[in-house]
Amino acid sequence: MIAPEVPAPDEITAPWWEATGEHRLLVQTCARCSGAQHPPRALCVHCGHDALGWSGSAGLGVVDSFTVVHRAPRPELEVPYVIARVRLAEGVLLLTRLEGRDPDTWRIDDRVRVTWVDLDDGRALPVFIPAGPSPTAEPETAPEQRGS
Template identity: 40%
Template sequence: MDPRPLPRPSALTAPYWEACQRGELAVQRCRDCGRRVHLPEPACPHCGGADLPYEAVSGHGRVHTFSVVHRAFLPGFQVPYVIAWIDLQEGVRAFGGIVGDLAPEDVRIGMPVRVRFDDLPGFGRIPNWRPA
């Protein structure tokens, strides 16, 4: 199997990936309006503020929606796999794979999940989600 494509951190996303390497899930929080922002943005989509430091969050959430992928469009993904949007306790949504000893047909909207950091060869730790 060909290797999976690796994330390409930028100046904007580097703090996110650095937190992942420490085993922390971090999202931006606008200093002007206090709202959390994810995926990373250069300006707050709520108020336009430009001061968006990253803060660690709990890593607890619930499945908002998901898809079971049966055909890989990139190398390095073994099908079937589940990708999902997760509603974090802190009021922001995160994205990632649902992993663990769970069949894809057992994933449910509203299911409680917790972040898990897995090693991606050639890159480091990436966040995934497992049942809580």
């Protein structure tokens, strides 16, 4: 698996990273206004309060924007790969990668779901794969005929 640049956790992001180790995607949520935000911050971007907690994300979203990288910044990275902004169902945007499909076949608003790339340090990176049937995917084994 390609190793992307991964920032070290800090005081604010530590709980978020900790959850990734258990393959749980968290969204920082304000106790006062119920606003959700990502990445994690010290204050609510909606109301400025610091009463921030965490809620679990279902890990479902849509592609908000993406770019296919054909020239890697580091020689060990395999190209092409897809950097994307995914809008989670919870309303926040996540900078991530798209996997599981030919890079040139992605479209804005494609439905995606989270999957995880485990890191050596016990954390994991959320990346996204097609949530629905892909127009380019090999057909899966034919569903069994129901008796009629």
